[in-house]
Amino acid sequence: MKNRIFKFIIMLIILIAVLGVVYYFIAGTNLVVKEESVDLYFSTKDAMYLEIESRTIKGRNLYKEAVNALIEGPTAPDLSKTIPEGTKVLNVSRNNDKIQIDFSKEIIENHWGGSTGERITVYSIVNTLAQFDEVGEVKFLIDGEEVDTLVGHMDLSRPLKPSQQIINPKK
Amino acid sequence: MFTVNYKKIALFFLLFILIFSSQAVLSANSPQIYINGEESTEKLDPTRSNGAVLVRSKALAKSIGAKLNWSGSINTLTMKKNGKSVKMMVGSPYIQIDSRAIRTDSPMVIKDNYTYIPFSDIMNVFGFLIEYDKLNNSYYLFKPESHLKEIDWGPDRQSLILKMDNIAPYRIRLTDDPKKLIVEIEKAAMEADFVDNVSDKNYYLQSKRIENQATLQIVLTSKYPLPINSDEVISEENGNLVIQFMPQIASVNWKQNDTLEIKSNGNMNKPEISFLEDPRRMVLDIPGVLLSEFEKNLEDNQWIKDVRVSQFQFEPTILRVVLDLKEKKYLNIVNQDDEDEIVLQPAKRARVFDLAYKDHQIVFKTDAKIEPDLFTLQDPSRLVINLFNTYREENMQGEINIKENIVKKIRVGRFDSQVVRIVADLSEMTAYNWEQEQHSKDVYIHRISFANKFDSIELLDQNIYTNININVSGKVNYEVKKFSYPHRLVVDISGEEITPDEVKLPDPTGIIKEIRMGRFDKEDETVTRIVFELDKYFNHNIVSDNPDNKINIALAKSEIQNKNNLIVLDAGHGGFDPGAVGPSNVEEKDINLRIVKKLESILKSRGFKVLLTRKSDNFVSLNRRVKIANNEGARVFISIHNNSSNKRTSEGTETFIAPNKTGDSMFLAENIQKELISKLGLVNRGVKKEHLYVIKYTEMPSVLVEVAFLSNPTEEKLLGDGKFIKDAAEAISQGLFNYFDKFKD
Numbered sequence: 001m002k003n004r005i006f007k008f009i010i011m012l013i014i015l016i017a018v019l020g021v022v023y024y025f026i027a028g029t030n031l032v033v034k035e036e037s038v039d040l041y042f043s044t045k046d047a048m049y050l051e052i053e054s055r056t057i058k059g060r061n062l063y064k065e066a067v068n069a070l071i072e073g074p075t076a077p078d079l080s081k082t083i084p085e086g087t088k089v090l091n092v093s094r095n096n097d098k099i100q101i102d103f104s105k106e107i108i109e110n111h112w113g114g115s116t117g118e119r120i121t122v123y124s125i126v127n128t129l130a131q132f133d134e135v136g137e138v139k140f141l142i143d144g145e146e147v148d149t150l151v152g153h154m155d156l157s158r159p160l161k162p163s164q165q166i167i168n169p170k171k
Numbered sequence: 172m173f174t175v176n177y178k179k180i181a182l183f184f185l186l187f188i189l190i191f192s193s194q195a196v197l198s199a200n201s202p203q204i205y206i207n208g209e210e211s212t213e214k215l216d217p218t219r220s221n222g223a224v225l226v227r228s229k230a231l232a233k234s235i236g237a238k239l240n241w242s243g244s245i246n247t248l249t250m251k252k253n254g255k256s257v258k259m260m261v262g263s264p265y266i267q268i269d270s271r272a273i274r275t276d277s278p279m280v281i282k283d284n285y286t287y288i289p290f291s292d293i294m295n296v297f298g299f300l301i302e303y304d305k306l307n308n309s310y311y312l313f314k315p316e317s318h319l320k321e322i323d324w325g326p327d328r329q330s331l332i333l334k335m336d337n338i339a340p341y342r343i344r345l346t347d348d349p350k351k352l353i354v355e356i357e358k359a360a361m362e363a364d365f366v367d368n369v370s371d372k373n374y375y376l377q378s379k380r381i382e383n384q385a386t387l388q389i390v391l392t393s394k395y396p397l398p399i400n401s402d403e404v405i406s407e408e409n410g411n412l413v414i415q416f417m418p419q420i421a422s423v424n425w426k427q428n429d430t431l432e433i434k435s436n437g438n439m440n441k442p443e444i445s446f447l448e449d450p451r452r453m454v455l456d457i458p459g460v461l462l463s464e465f466e467k468n469l470e471d472n473q474w475i476k477d478v479r480v481s482q483f484q485f486e487p488t489i490l491r492v493v494l495d496l497k498e499k500k501y502l503n504i505v506n507q508d509d510e511d512e513i514v515l516q517p518a519k520r521a522r523v524f525d526l527a528y529k530d531h532q533i534v535f536k537t538d539a540k541i542e543p544d545l546f547t548l549q550d551p552s553r554l555v556i557n558l559f560n561t562y563r564e565e566n567m568q569g570e571i572n573i574k575e576n577i578v579k580k581i582r583v584g585r586f587d588s589q590v591v592r593i594v595a596d597l598s599e600m601t602a603y604n605w606e607q608e609q610h611s612k613d614v615y616i617h618r619i620s621f622a623n624k625f626d627s628i629e630l631l632d633q634n635i636y637t638n639i640n641i642n643v644s645g646k647v648n649y650e651v652k653k654f655s656y657p658h659r660l661v662v663d664i665s666g667e668e669i670t671p672d673e674v675k676l677p678d679p680t681g682i683i684k685e686i687r688m689g690r691f692d693k694e695d696e697t698v699t700r701i702v703f704e705l706d707k708y709f710n711h712n713i714v715s716d717n718p719d720n721k722i723n724i725a726l727a728k729s730e731i732q733n734k735n736n737l738i739v740l741d742a743g744h745g746g747f748d749p750g751a752v753g754p755s756n757v758e759e760k761d762i763n764l765r766i767v768k769k770l771e772s773i774l775k776s777r778g779f780k781v782l783l784t785r786k787s788d789n790f791v792s793l794n795r796r797v798k799i800a801n802n803e804g805a806r807v808f809i810s811i812h813n814n815s816s817n818k819r820t821s822e823g824t825e826t827f828i829a830p831n832k833t834g835d836s837m838f839l840a841e842n843i844q845k846e847l848i849s850k851l852g853l854v855n856r857g858v859k860k861e862h863l864y865v866i867k868y869t870e871m872p873s874v875l876v877e878v879a880f881l882s883n884p885t886e887e888k889l890l891g892d893g894k895f896i897k898d899a900a901e902a903i904s905q906g907l908f909n910y911f912d913k914f915k916d
């Protein structure tokens with residue numbers, strides 16, 4: 001009987017050790033929670049320009065967290081949101097200097113439209129992601145699929161580089 | 172009962188198969204064949220089999236001058252010409268070419284005592300090119316008009332040289348893969364003893380044929396992104412095709428004499444420098460240089476921890492070099508003697524002193540040589556001078572009031588602990604010039620003067636016009652004169668501040684054969700004269716205002732004929748895509764179509780041909796809209812939209828052009844925007860450049876107009892009003908007519 005309990009305990013320890021190792025490998029570097037102050041690009045009230053609001057973000061994937069912070073919206077009252085309600089970031093991956101970001105379809109369905117409205121959405125994301133040294137351009141996917149456009153104006157068939165013209169020169 | 176039904180079904184199927192197969196036979200009708208331009212269909216008697224075309228062997232051999240040999244006993248046919256031999260057997264899928272064999276899906280057959288062979292496989296062997304015209308179901312066979320003899324690197328591997336015996340139409344295809352470059356040459360073939368001096372462990376060259384097209388494809392695949400970012404890099408030079416690369420970074424080395432050298436394999440422009448904290452780093456943005464594998468050697472040193480290099484931007488190309496600086500250390504750029512290297516040396520923190528304004532100049536001193544960063548900002552106009560790695564002497568003046576013509580006030584601030592910032596408030600945007608002079612061992616004098624200068628002189632060669640663009644830093648008065656014997660166009664720019672040196676004259680293009688620049692005094696003014704010597708002269712139009720800070724002249728390249736007066740109008744959105752929806756539910760697609768319909772009737776009444784990408788409330792993809800305009804060869808493309816944002820306060824009119832098309836599209840957009848603003852009186856949001864799909868991929872001058880904001884309740888109400896719609900259409904048409912008038916074609 002004692003022998004059996006002993007065996008059981010040994011087995012349990014081995015099981016826990018194995019699970020621990022497996023967990024360590026799966027989680028890998030993603031276990032590390034990073035924290036950084038980033039510039040978020042939000043729209044001016046007249047939708048003429050983007051302006052920076054700095055915020056400290058925290059998470060395992062800073063690209064995703066930065067865009068999630070954009071989705072939350074600005075705190076400054078004279079700035080406005082750039083991404084429609086209900087939008088979710090499904091996936092973000094980076095290959096060399098190109099980021100591929102996959103949004104849920106709400107970014108289209110709940111979008112307010114307009115060339116200006118679309119431009120503001122697209123560049124708030126591109127300029128925010130391009131502040132990271134290693135990021136040069138951004139490609140948009142919707143629900144995992146490539147798209148020609150978001151809401152009928154911008155060419156999203158190719159990756160986009162950040163826009164300098166859209167940044168408020170007065171700031 | 173059951174069995175009857177079963178039989179009926181079987182019969183039905185049989186009938187279906189019969190009908191289907193008879194149609195298949197009909198659709199596989201035999202093609203026309205032309206050899207060296209000669210119609211040879213009848214003698215070759217072509218038939219299709221498994222997708223390939225079989226022709227009568229005897230007639231084929233005769234028309235290309237090959238020898239034929241038939242061994243009936245082994246059912247084998249041999250065809251020979253110029254030492255090449257092709258051998259095949261009835262029914263066998265293998266064709267033997269010299270000592271190798273290829274497989275065909277349609278082997279040789281015997282029909283009415285004649286042998287029929289798959290001609291495309293065989294004609295390739297004998298050096299013929301095949302082009303298939305699907306529309307007319309015709310094959311054209313001919314000998315290549317040019318041969319590629321050799322591919323080699325140009326000097327310093329800065330270009331690729333394709334040696335040809337004859338230049339044929341060519342083009343570069345940029346792929347989505349920056350490591351891949353495709354050159355297509357029409358009616359060309361590889362020479363038998365073609366030499367490839369390019370393939371090595373980093374580069375791989377392939378030649379490809381596009382099926383049923385007489386185009387030779389040369390595919391260069393590289394281990395690293397190729398130093399090319401436009402399809403305009405290919406040109407003809409001494410009978411060869413030359414692909415010019417952009418300079419690439421070659422090395423970053425820390426030298427023993429405490430010097431950091433950044434080298435490239437070509438000329439580098441002056442980098443833009445900024446300093447950043449946390450972590451401390453110096454960022455050099457070098458324009459026109461591409462990333463590649465480069466040598467990095469940073470011996471242990473006291474100044475920098477590491478150097479990181481990345482391709483910050485592609486259009487325009489900017490290479491970013493980030494130097495991770497050690498605590499309290501700074502580097503400065505020292506003279507860039509050699510244009511293919513940038514040299515940096517440790518800098519001590521310089522003292523800034525004796526700020527003053529005299530002789531219309533801002534003057535200050537430093538006790539070491541520095542590289543300040545100067546730039547202007549608008550609203551209010553001001554010049555900012557950032558002095559990196561400096562500190563301000565305590566008793567230096569912090570503010571100087573001047574109230575002079577151009578400079579109103581000078582202020583000194585501290586940007587951060589390491590940067591002294593001097594700001595000059597200006598009465599208007601103006602050009603400036605900074606110079607540094609060593610006065611004594613520890614005193615450097617800096618002088619900043621304000622004057623106009625040439626930013627650039629460009630020639631944009633377009634279809635009908637060559638656009639001459641002279642960009643000046645401030646507004647100037649000018650006069651354009653045309654002289655004959657020989658034909659020449661003279662632009663006289665007045666104002667003595669303007670300095671003609673340091674502007675690069677562009678290479679002559681189109682009907683311009685030479686460009687000269689000089690200065691002379693006229694009465695009490697100095698005039699800068701730019702002379703464009705012309706081959707011939709037809710017409711010119713001055714597109715810019717006078718005075719202006721950009722002088723734009725459109726110079727006609729030939730007698731202008733108005734062969735296609737078609738204007739394509741594109742009503743945005745439609746069908747299931749309503750576009751923007753206003754607070755009281757007005758849908759953008761309807762408003763766009765109403766404006767387009769009104770515009771159509773105005774243009775038609777003025778004798779223009781008009782085509783709409785959609786006439787009713789249906790969905791048309793962006794791609795389809797572009798194709799309609801391109802296929803019809805429209806003269807102008809105008810897309811009509813109404814705007815929206817997520818704030819009801821956004822308002823006004825704006826017009827977009829694509830960043831890849833500036834000349835004509837810009838003039839068109841400026842004319843339309845101007846008329847809309849004066850007629851509708853809404854807020855002027857200006858003409859903007861953006862990658863909008865329909866105006867980016869259309870091949871003619873194209874604009875996208877956002878008339879007003881549907882998300883703004885006041886403007887939404889306006890858009891519901893027939894008078895406003897009519898006014899908008901009239902303003903857009905007036906802008907278009909003004910654009911045409913300026914071009915008088």
